[in-house]
Amino acid sequence: MSMVDVSEKPLVFREAKAKGTIKLKVETINKVKDGKIEKGDVFSLAKVAGILAAKKTSELVPLCHPLPLSTVDVKVRVVDESHLAVEATVKAIAKTGVEMEALVAVSAALLTVWDMTKQYEKDEKGQYPATTIGDIQILRKVKKG
Amino acid sequence: MSMVDVSEKPLVFREAKAKGTIKLKVETINKVKDGKIEKGDVFSLAKVAGILAAKKTSELVPLCHPLPLSTVDVKVRVVDESHLAVEATVKAIAKTGVEMEALVAVSAALLTVWDMTKQYEKDEKGQYPATTIGDIQILRKVKKG
Amino acid sequence: MSMVDVSEKPLVFREAKAKGTIKLKVETINKVKDGKIEKGDVFSLAKVAGILAAKKTSELVPLCHPLPLSTVDVKVRVVDESHLAVEATVKAIAKTGVEMEALVAVSAALLTVWDMTKQYEKDEKGQYPATTIGDIQILRKVKKG
Amino acid sequence: MSMVDVSEKPLVFREAKAKGTIKLKVETINKVKDGKIEKGDVFSLAKVAGILAAKKTSELVPLCHPLPLSTVDVKVRVVDESHLAVEATVKAIAKTGVEMEALVAVSAALLTVWDMTKQYEKDEKGQYPATTIGDIQILRKVKKG
Amino acid sequence: MSMVDVSEKPLVFREAKAKGTIKLKVETINKVKDGKIEKGDVFSLAKVAGILAAKKTSELVPLCHPLPLSTVDVKVRVVDESHLAVEATVKAIAKTGVEMEALVAVSAALLTVWDMTKQYEKDEKGQYPATTIGDIQILRKVKKG
Amino acid sequence: MSMVDVSEKPLVFREAKAKGTIKLKVETINKVKDGKIEKGDVFSLAKVAGILAAKKTSELVPLCHPLPLSTVDVKVRVVDESHLAVEATVKAIAKTGVEMEALVAVSAALLTVWDMTKQYEKDEKGQYPATTIGDIQILRKVKKG
Numbered sequence: 001m002s003m004v005d006v007s008e009k010p011l012v013f014r015e016a017k018a019k020g021t022i023k024l025k026v027e028t029i030n031k032v033k034d035g036k037i038e039k040g041d042v043f044s045l046a047k048v049a050g051i052l053a054a055k056k057t058s059e060l061v062p063l064c065h066p067l068p069l070s071t072v073d074v075k076v077r078v079v080d081e082s083h084l085a086v087e088a089t090v091k092a093i094a095k096t097g098v099e100m101e102a103l104v105a106v107s108a109a110l111l112t113v114w115d116m117t118k119q120y121e122k123d124e125k126g127q128y129p130a131t132t133i134g135d136i137q138i139l140r141k142v143k144k145g
Numbered sequence: 146m147s148m149v150d151v152s153e154k155p156l157v158f159r160e161a162k163a164k165g166t167i168k169l170k171v172e173t174i175n176k177v178k179d180g181k182i183e184k185g186d187v188f189s190l191a192k193v194a195g196i197l198a199a200k201k202t203s204e205l206v207p208l209c210h211p212l213p214l215s216t217v218d219v220k221v222r223v224v225d226e227s228h229l230a231v232e233a234t235v236k237a238i239a240k241t242g243v244e245m246e247a248l249v250a251v252s253a254a255l256l257t258v259w260d261m262t263k264q265y266e267k268d269e270k271g272q273y274p275a276t277t278i279g280d281i282q283i284l285r286k287v288k289k290g
Numbered sequence: 291m292s293m294v295d296v297s298e299k300p301l302v303f304r305e306a307k308a309k310g311t312i313k314l315k316v317e318t319i320n321k322v323k324d325g326k327i328e329k330g331d332v333f334s335l336a337k338v339a340g341i342l343a344a345k346k347t348s349e350l351v352p353l354c355h356p357l358p359l360s361t362v363d364v365k366v367r368v369v370d371e372s373h374l375a376v377e378a379t380v381k382a383i384a385k386t387g388v389e390m391e392a393l394v395a396v397s398a399a400l401l402t403v404w405d406m407t408k409q410y411e412k413d414e415k416g417q418y419p420a421t422t423i424g425d426i427q428i429l430r431k432v433k434k435g
Numbered sequence: 436m437s438m439v440d441v442s443e444k445p446l447v448f449r450e451a452k453a454k455g456t457i458k459l460k461v462e463t464i465n466k467v468k469d470g471k472i473e474k475g476d477v478f479s480l481a482k483v484a485g486i487l488a489a490k491k492t493s494e495l496v497p498l499c500h501p502l503p504l505s506t507v508d509v510k511v512r513v514v515d516e517s518h519l520a521v522e523a524t525v526k527a528i529a530k531t532g533v534e535m536e537a538l539v540a541v542s543a544a545l546l547t548v549w550d551m552t553k554q555y556e557k558d559e560k561g562q563y564p565a566t567t568i569g570d571i572q573i574l575r576k577v578k579k580g
Numbered sequence: 581m582s583m584v585d586v587s588e589k590p591l592v593f594r595e596a597k598a599k600g601t602i603k604l605k606v607e608t609i610n611k612v613k614d615g616k617i618e619k620g621d622v623f624s625l626a627k628v629a630g631i632l633a634a635k636k637t638s639e640l641v642p643l644c645h646p647l648p649l650s651t652v653d654v655k656v657r658v659v660d661e662s663h664l665a666v667e668a669t670v671k672a673i674a675k676t677g678v679e680m681e682a683l684v685a686v687s688a689a690l691l692t693v694w695d696m697t698k699q700y701e702k703d704e705k706g707q708y709p710a711t712t713i714g715d716i717q718i719l720r721k722v723k724k725g
Numbered sequence: 726m727s728m729v730d731v732s733e734k735p736l737v738f739r740e741a742k743a744k745g746t747i748k749l750k751v752e753t754i755n756k757v758k759d760g761k762i763e764k765g766d767v768f769s770l771a772k773v774a775g776i777l778a779a780k781k782t783s784e785l786v787p788l789c790h791p792l793p794l795s796t797v798d799v800k801v802r803v804v805d806e807s808h809l810a811v812e813a814t815v816k817a818i819a820k821t822g823v824e825m826e827a828l829v830a831v832s833a834a835l836l837t838v839w840d841m842t843k844q845y846e847k848d849e850k851g852q853y854p855a856t857t858i859g860d861i862q863i864l865r866k867v868k869k870g
């Protein structure tokens with residue numbers, strides 16, 4: 001096991017866009033839209049969590065290289081009555097791609113949504129039968145120059 | 146926005162089990178099973194990543210409390226010809242539940258699988274049209290005492 | 291040099307409240323109030339930064355003990371035409387006080403305000419002659435039980 | 436909310452110098468000068484704390500970019516009978532300025548001074564009525580090439 | 581005290597190889613070889629620990645610069661009936677050498693071996709009279725270009 | 726692979742003392758003693774590095790539990806004309822021992838000594854033929870109550 005050796009690779013422009021969704025109860029989605037989540041504004045907190053996590057990618061995914069990210073952009077929006085979607089775009093001038101950084105940003109943002117809404121998702125037994133994070137994918141990977 | 150104030154809550158036994166899956170190409174799953182992944186053993190690396198990430202939960206999910214985890218156990222297995230599944234169990238004697246820790250462990254383990262297999266998942270355009278992380282759920286939450 | 295040995299000290303309720311201010315241009319404060327800061331909502335981002343930093347206190351201040359914080363609450367408000375104030379309250383059942391955690395939260399929140407507003411604070415030479423963080427103090431320290 | 440996209444910006448020489456002060460009791464300042472602080476040498480510990488914190492800037496200030504710092508220099512000195520001052524100089528060949536790194540270094544150094552001297556600053560009620568961190572400013576920002 | 585100022589130094593290829601050993605009981609070494617260590621596979625876990633630690637060097641060694649590592653490779657092998665050896669190779673295009681990164685990787689890998697085997701190393705009084713980490717050295721340092 | 730499950734274990738007093746040495750050139754040791762090391766005071770910097778690293782043990786050694794350390798004490802002294810020794814004592818009220826924390830503190834302190842003295846240890850080819858970290862052992866482990 002070892003990190004890929006990127007010593008010989010050129011520094012080029014890299015971009016990756018990832019997405020993912022979280023399924024919540026209809027009532028929870030309504031609370032999110034109406035700004036009624038007791039823990040605070042889900043949109044802004046999920047974005048910050050995604051941005052900060054992207055910068056920690058090489059700590060979380062053991063074989064990733066530390067990369068000098070040029071930007072991390074995280075968007076969070078309600079897509080239908082029971083789903084919230086996150087999209088993250090990461091850019092860097094780097095020797096290796098930034099898809100893991102984008103996926104980490106999406107994951108951390110979705111986990112933060114879960115944490116902020118979990119009190120409304122619990123059933124009478126304290127379980128979360130419906131809440132689901134899914135559809136985490138890379139939408140686009142770009143390498144230029 | 147603020148962390149829930151758990152000052153008055155008792156220290157009780159907490160347990161949470163979470164799961165999630167990653168969809169890979171049939172050939173990639175075969176490589177994983179045969180130990181042919183160039184970056185190393187997917188099973189052991191995904192487990193370590195999950196364990197280490199669980200301990201960083203309060204850094205990644207902004208409103209989580211730092212918790213003295215008693216154990217983190219991560220299992221990774223092939224479930225069918227195109228899916229790998231991760232299950233994480235976290236325990237603690239704590240004032241608040243450990244479901245976020247279990248979800249973070251599952252997410253980091255799945256992201257590590259992605260990172261280790263991504264070179265086999267790319268299509269001719271360098272994209273990942275099929276690779277998908279999904280079905281991240283809490284299987285069970287326990288609070289005792 | 292060494293950390294104070296708290297082995298023999300009892301676990302008791304601890305609370306500390308700290309505050310601090312940042313002096314900005316009148317026009318910058320107006321932009322903050324009107325939600326016109328290009329980098330995003332200053333109030334929510336400063337709060338998250340404060341909460342996350344409080345949890346890192348023992349990494350930042352070398353002789354601090356790692357503490358199981360019960361809550362961190364950060365408030366950010368405009369106090370007059372050229373000042374923004376931050377107040378942070380931290381609680382824990384711990385062997386030692388949480389004043390450093392409250393001060394770290396205030397400092398990180400104020401630094402985040404600076405970072406978000408610095409493009410409006412620069413003069414024609416690219417300098418920041420007026421921007422100032424100050425008045426960082428402990429307002430109250432409580433030890434009970 | 437998002438990090439500024441610096442993809443297109445050139446790598447140039449950056450330097451920033453920040454300062455700040457902490458107001459302590461006259462007797463505390465004397466103890467610092469005489470090396471009588473029980474927790475250890477305030478000057479060296481504050482410097483290390485500043486250097487280490489500067490390297491964590493992009494973790495602490497959410498929209499900051501991770502930067503390859505060329506150097507961090509922190510100076511700590513007694514300025515008068517009741518004030519200690521910290522100055523931090525940070526340099527990097529980077530796409531964006533290093534003023535936040537310099538401010539973070541100053542803040543962490545001052546917080547470390549507080550932590551090391553707080554036992555002498557407490558009044559009979561266990562409060563810190565006089566201790567104050569202030570005057571945190573950017574003294575100079577340089578961009579060359 | 582301050583970090584060396586590397587502003588003026590060129591970015592060149594850097595490589596360093598470090599090694600170290602741990603002395604364990606003959607029976608423990610046999611368990612390691614036979615994959616009978618209850619905590620898991622010592623070889624793969626020690627490697628991951630070494631790789632992850634190398635990336636944290638500038639957090640652990642206060643005056644080290646954050647470096648964009650190109651690769652970290654850690655090898656763990658049984659050298660004789662009572663010794664396990666670790667070798668770590670680190671590469672980077674950087675302004676300063678990567679010997680500290682290689683040494684940190686070796687140290688973390690050896691400490692992880694200790695942690696995984698310590699239950700077999702304890703004597704009847706719960707002490708570890710024989711277990712010893714040693715011979716940590718730089719085998720080779722390269723600077724090219 | 727998994728962390729030992731300590732859910733059922735009682736919180737008791739734990740203490741561990743570890744030691745280790747670094748072999749340096751006679752001239753380097755003399756510079757250390759005379760305070761002539763350009764990077765700063767080796768004794769104080771090695772101590773801080775050890776204290777901070779002990780608090781990061783569960784990040785560095787993957788299967789370690791996060792522990793609420795009561796104190797970390799690191800001593801650094803010249804033992805003979807070519808050796809410096811580090812001793813670290815760690816205490817906690819915890820469910821598991823603190824020997825790994827003591828060993829991590831010793832290792833980080835010794836690595837910091839290496840980093841601060843390496844410019845004097847290099848031979849004409851830029852190699853370090855003599856510098857060696859060794860004799861890292863647990864001197865004493867205590868469990869009470």
